[in-house]
Amino acid sequence: xxxxxxxxxxxxxxxxxxxxxxxxxxxxxxxxxxxxxxxxxxxxxxxxxxxxxxxxxxxxxxxxxxxxxxxxxxxxxxxxxxxxxxxxxxxxxxxxxxxxxxxxxxxxxxxxxxxxxxxxxxxxxxxxxxxxxxxxxxxxxxxxxxxxxxxxxxxxxxxxxxxxxxxxxxxxxxxxxxxxxxxxxxxxxxxxxxxxxxxxxxxxxxxxxxxxxxxxxxxxxxxxxxxxxxxxxxxxxxxxxxxxxxxxxxxxxxxxxxxxxxxxxxxxxxxxxxxx
Numbered sequence: 686x687x688x689x690x691x692x693x694x695x696x697x698x699x700x701x702x703x704x705x706x707x708x709x710x711x712x713x714x715x716x717x718x719x720x721x722x723x724x725x726x727x728x729x730x731x732x733x734x735x736x737x738x739x740x741x742x743x744x745x746x747x748x749x750x751x752x753x754x755x756x757x758x759x760x761x762x763x764x765x766x767x768x769x770x771x772x773x774x775x776x777x778x779x780x781x782x783x784x785x786x787x788x789x790x791x792x793x794x795x796x797x798x799x800x801x802x803x804x805x806x807x808x809x810x811x812x813x814x815x816x817x818x819x820x821x822x823x824x825x826x827x828x829x830x831x832x833x834x835x836x837x838x839x840x841x842x843x844x845x846x847x848x849x850x851x852x853x854x855x856x857x858x859x860x861x862x863x864x865x866x867x868x869x870x871x872x873x874x875x876x877x878x879x880x881x882x883x884x885x886x887x888x889x890x891x892x893x894x895x896x897x898x899x900x901x902x903x904x905x906x907x908x909x910x911x912x913x914x915x916x917x918x919x920x921x922x923x924x925x926x927x928x929x930x931x932x933x934x935x936x937x938x939x940x941x942x943x944x945x946x947x948x949x950x951x952x953x954x955x956x957x958x959x960x961x
Contacts, residue, residue, distance in 0.1 A: 686725065689715040694735075694748045696861070702798050703738060703745035703755045711868065716895040758798065765797035772805055772837050773873065775830060780874040782822050784815040786849060787879040789870040796869055804842040808870055810879050813850040813915040816946050817925040820846060844948040849879070850915070851944015852886035864890040868897065 693713050697704045704712070706726065710719045726746055729735035736749050740762055747755050769790070779788055792806035793799040811819040823843050830838025854863055867887060872880050881900045884890070891897065917925075932939055932948075940947040 686715060686717070689713050690722075690725065690729075691748065694746070694751065696865075698747060698751040698754045700793065700796075700798060701754050701756075701758060701761075702796060703736075703747040703758060705743055705745050709746065710896050712865065712894055713896060714893065719896075761793075761800055762797045764801060765794055765799045768794060768799060768805070768840075769797070769871070772840075775834060775837050776807070776873045779823065779826065780876070782819060784812045785819050785822075785874065786810045786812060786876050787872070787883070788874040789872045789880065791845065791866055791870055795871040803840075805837070805840045806845075807841065807843045808845045808847075808866075809843060810847045810849065810852070810883065813848050813944065814917045814921055816846045816848055816921075816944070817928055818918075818921050820928065820946070821924045846946040846948075847883070848944035849882075852883050853943075854887055854889075855943060855945075859887075859889050861893055864893050868894070 690709065690713060693704060693709050696712070697708075706719065706723055709726070710717070710722050713722070726735060727737075730737045730746070734749055736747050736752055738745050738747075738755075738759075740759055776788060776790075779785060787808075787810035789795070789808045790805065791808045793803050794805055807823075809819060809823070820843060827838055827841045827843070830841065832838070854867075864887075867884065867890060870880065878900075884899050885901060888899065891899065929939075937948070
């Protein structure tokens with residue numbers, strides 16, 4: 686048990702983050718009750734191998750040897766809360782886009798661990814064969830925000846797009862890091878329980894995080910949406926060509942396959958593997 690708990694601490698220490706009891710329970714690789722985990726953690730705190738801090742009356746934990754790595758977290762926490770509050774109204778309005786099914790904050794901001802230099806990373810799910818059309822609309826909106834609300838517009842980063850028929854992450858991407866990213870999303874727009882369908886589609890996460898509970902009542906809806914076959918419209922094809930050409934001109938790397946568009950530039954997956 687100690688090894689599994691320490692693994693969670695090591696993972697989060699890479700991001701300078703002290704996890705809560707809920708988060709440790711969700712992301713530990715061993716099936717354990719929350720009450721037993723809590724007893725184990727407080728015993729470690731008593732023995733002074735684990736540090737406990739409280740922010741807004743919520744206890745957080747980290748190995749004592751990682752104390753320096755989490756220094757500054759409280760400052761990042763309150764900065765993140767402020768940024769989420771100020772950006773929420775500008776993100777929620779994006780729900781009016783008909784072909785947008787889901788929009789959520791990802792990355793450090795979703796964990797309230799963003800620094801002043803951090804982007805507002807956004808994960809998007811669209812209707813089938815509508816990724817490039819929705820992305821184009823989002824970029825137009827971002828351009829307007831850069832002019833009128835620069836403190837938000839300059840930070841927006843739409844870096845991951847899935848279509849409803851491409852919710853299952855490819856085998857090469859089924860990693861601990863991507864599993865964390867899926868469960869740590871902060872939903873802003875969630876039409877017809879699209880987020881729940883995303884989690885059910887990626888049932889492989891249960892092997893990594895056995896304590897996480899998925900809503901399997903959405904299983905049939907998820908399968909149906911993923912089986913949708915739809916031809917790409919002329920507008921979608923045209924916008925796809927234009928945007929890919931622009932991305933190539935800017936030397937901006939991207940991956941497109943199986944109803945997914947990955948524009949993430951920082952590959953944390955390889956760095957996280959080095960923790961093993």
